[in-house]
Each structure stands twice: as C-alpha cells, then as structure tokens.
Amino acid sequence: MHQPDEKYAWPTCTACGRDLWEAEAGRLACRPCETRTGERLGELATLFRQINTSAALMRGARRGGAPTSGSRTPPIPPRLEVLSLAAHGGVATRLRDIEDAWRGALGWTIAPWRGSPGQAVPEHLRFLTNNLPWACDAYDSVGQDVEEIRRLHAECKQALSHDRKPGRxxxxxxxxxxxxxxxxxxxxxxxxxxxxxxxxxxxxxxxxxxxxxxxxxxxxxxxxxxxxx
Ligand SMILES: [Zn+2]
Ligand SMILES: [Zn+2]
Structure with a gap:
C-alpha cells in the first residue's frame, strides 16, 4: 500500500527507530531487529533450561536440607533472580503475555494453560519464533515486544552469569x-x-x-x- 505522502514522513522501525530501507517499506520493525529478536528467542530456550536447572537445584537443596545432614549436603545458595525467572510470573508468564497479545491481534483463540514453566516456555518460544515475521510486518505494538524480549534475554544471561563465577x-x-x-x-x-x-x-x-x-x-x-x- 503506497500512500502519497510517504516520501515526506519517511517510515522508521518502531523498535530501534532507524529509517527503513525501501525494501522494508510497510514493515513496522526492520529486518535487523527481526533477525536479532529471532536469535534471542532461540538463545532463550537454552538460557531458560539453565535457569530451570539452577532453580531446581536450589529448591532441592532447600527441601532436602535436613537439619541433621546439613554438613553432608551443602546447600546450593538460592538466588532470587534465578528463582523468580524460573517461577510462574517469570520467563513463562512474560512470554505468554506477548503470545496472548499477538493471538489477540491475529484474532486467534488464546491458548489454554500449558503446564509448568518448564513445559510452557518452549511452546511460547516456538509460537513467537513462528509468528515473528508477521509481527515485524504488521503488529502495531511489535516495538515494545522486541524490547521486552531483549530485556528478558539480558535478565536471564545476567542471572546465570552470577552462577558461573563460583563455577561448580x-x-x-x-x-x-x-x-x-x-x-x-x-x-x-x-x-x-x-x-x-x-x-x-x-x-x-x-x-x-x-x-x-x-x-x-x-x-x-x-x-x-x-x-x-
Ligand atoms: Zn529496527
Ligand atoms: Zn562415587
């Protein structure tokens, strides 16, 4: 769709703000933003698996930390960022919110509850990856979701980087x-x-x-x- 006034208000990417190329005309987010967001969604699968593993070890340590055997099973120090990213309200919920908004915009039914965060996250990631081209092309609020995915990816990396310092x-x-x-x-x-x-x-x-x-x-x-x- 070409509007007569297009050349006067050159369209920009709603995510990063740069001018769109002619080949990108009509898109709401530029191709580099789409590519980077796709990569982040891919990496989030691995990052979340690690978050989930760490959280399970932390919870296991807390639950299994029987008073008499405390010295035999040193607790894995629970870390709030990791636990909250792994829990309901964390990664799974934030991805679900984006998915629900996209489904709403597409006129699709909202998907039912998908089990634990460990079960739901891969499904949300699959949905978002599959529909990312549509969102960058035609979803009005794609800019804020590109930003939310960037933030989520950064928070997961940050939470895990603390864990890596002590190593094992x-x-x-x-x-x-x-x-x-x-x-x-x-x-x-x-x-x-x-x-x-x-x-x-x-x-x-x-x-x-x-x-x-x-x-x-x-x-x-x-x-x-x-x-x-
Ligand atoms: Zn962009
Ligand atoms: Zn052994």
Whole structure:
C-alpha cells in the first residue's frame, strides 16, 4: 500500500527507530531487529533450561536440607533472580503475555494453560519464533515486544552469569556403595548441565528425578552411618 505522502514522513522501525530501507517499506520493525529478536528467542530456550536447572537445584537443596545432614549436603545458595525467572510470573508468564497479545491481534483463540514453566516456555518460544515475521510486518505494538524480549534475554544471561563465577557447587558426597563401602567422593553440580557425575566411581544422576534419588540415597547413607557409629 503506497500512500502519497510517504516520501515526506519517511517510515522508521518502531523498535530501534532507524529509517527503513525501501525494501522494508510497510514493515513496522526492520529486518535487523527481526533477525536479532529471532536469535534471542532461540538463545532463550537454552538460557531458560539453565535457569530451570539452577532453580531446581536450589529448591532441592532447600527441601532436602535436613537439619541433621546439613554438613553432608551443602546447600546450593538460592538466588532470587534465578528463582523468580524460573517461577510462574517469570520467563513463562512474560512470554505468554506477548503470545496472548499477538493471538489477540491475529484474532486467534488464546491458548489454554500449558503446564509448568518448564513445559510452557518452549511452546511460547516456538509460537513467537513462528509468528515473528508477521509481527515485524504488521503488529502495531511489535516495538515494545522486541524490547521486552531483549530485556528478558539480558535478565536471564545476567542471572546465570552470577552462577558461573563460583563455577561448580558442592552437592554432597557420592552415596554409591562399592563392595560394601560407600564411595563418598565429593559431588559437584554446575548450571551448564543437568548431569551430576561422580569423578571417582562414574555414577551419574541426569535430571530432577535423578537428583531426588541422589538426595534420598545420601540421606540413607548418612542415617546408616549415624546408626552404625
Ligand atoms: Zn529496527
Ligand atoms: Zn562415587
């Protein structure tokens, strides 16, 4: 659609404010903004997985931190930014708000509740990635959403960068029995992976279920030791 006065008010990107190229005429956000936002949505998938893993370790530490075995299972220090980004109201809710607004503008039905943040975030990201070209082309409020995605991406990176400083955190001793003896090697966890692996005996725990098993085994071992002593 060409309007006669277009050359007098040269259109600009509603996200970054730069003049649009002729090839971008009619768009609401420029191509570089679309590209960068698409990359951020892609990276958010990985960032959120790490946030979710860290939060689970923090919660696990709090829940499993039985008073008597406190010294055996050093707590992973809970960090508010990580916990709040992982919780309802965090990344999942903020992405859902954008998705709902886009669906509203497209005249589509609002998607039903999608489970935990860990289940919902990949779906929101898929929706937003698929519909980003439309939004940059035709969605009036795309500028503020491009900015919100940039902010969310930055907050996740920031929250995780604190975690990386201490590197790995101690999560207690290896409870695996080998020939009647407990391995007992110091176990560590890192936010970069959800796997906890014993460097001494090679036992490994891969995910949240695994960590629960690990906590249970650690507590059983420490109870056993106390009874024997
Ligand atoms: Zn732009
Ligand atoms: Zn071991």
């Amino acid at each position: 955190v101690n999560v207690g001793h290896c409870p695996v029995e080998i020939g009647g003896d407990v391995c007992g090697a110091q176990l560590t966890a890192s936010t970069a992976t959800s796997r906890i692996r014993c460097q001494a005996c090679g036992a490994q725990w891969d995910d949240m279920w695994g960590w629960r098993e690990l906590r249970k085994a650690q507590e059983t071992v420490s109870v056993g030791e106390r009874t024997a002593a």
